[in-house]
Amino acid sequence: MIGVDFDNTIVRYDDLFGRVALDLGLVPPGAATSKTAVRDHLRAAGAEDRWTELQGVIYGPRMGDAALFPGVAEFFAACRAAGTPVAIVSHRTRFPYLGERHDLHAAARDFLARHGFHNDTGIALPADRVFLEETKAGKLSRIGALGCTTFIDDLPELLGDPAFPAGVRPILFDPEGIHTPPPGITTVASWAEVGRVLAEVRP
Ligand SMILES: [Mg+2]
Missing domain, CATH: 3.40.50.1000 (HAD superfamily/HAD-like)
Known part of the structure; x- marks a missing residue:
């Protein structure tokens, strides 16, 4: 097996984290789109909860993308x-x-x-x-x-x-x-x- x-x-997932974060207004336009860049941006902004919610959206309703x-x-x-x-x-x-x-x-x-x-x-x-x-x-x-x-x-x-x-x-x-x-x-x-x-x- x-x-x-x-x-x-x-x-x-590629740049999906960046695209969805942008759609939800979590990162400014033009921000780096990699998963790590989005996570680091939200953490630095003290928005760890937004990062957790973003993962729920991507691994759920946005998986089709x-x-x-x-x-x-x-x-x-x-x-x-x-x-x-x-x-x-x-x-x-x-x-x-x-x-x-x-x-x-x-x-x-x-x-x-x-x-x-x-x-x-x-x-x-x-x-x-x-x-x-x-x-x-x-x-x-x-x-x-x-x-x-x-x-x-x-x-x-x-x-x-x-x-x-x-x-x-x-x-x-x-x-x-x-x-x-x-x-x-x-x-x-x-x-x-x-x-x-x-x-x-x-x-
Ligand atoms: Mg894995």
Whole structure:
């Protein structure tokens, strides 16, 4: 079983944080649009709560404006063709901590369905292979319980967590090249590269 994270690994948000922050009047026009720039701007303005609310909007009603990373669908289809089972394991609360009560689990499932993950003729990922865990601890124990041989995630702190299950190969997905590769963790910059690293599922 290959395990794959969801946000920022399958789903690419790009400048969506900047665009929505602008729409909501949280940042001035012309401000930097990256997720980190928006977060830093709101934190510096003492508006940590606005940052939390913004995440609830993006991971909820605005998910339709996010995209798949290039090569994700091809990777999942190649796994299916190779007979290699895949599961999606995400740390995502059902509702935002603050702000309007959007169902963030429903938004994630809708995103996958709209992008054809469950279509019989394509990826054909069973809906019960999508695990949305309320806590990081829940995510880590799910990765172990599923018997994953490999787990792909964009957060080095998740892959390097002391509770990350032993015997699971960690792969860091770092398309922007922003992390220094931690020891023992393979870093990749694209989904094509994931396929090359996992030779059995080369798309
Ligand atoms: Mg992630």
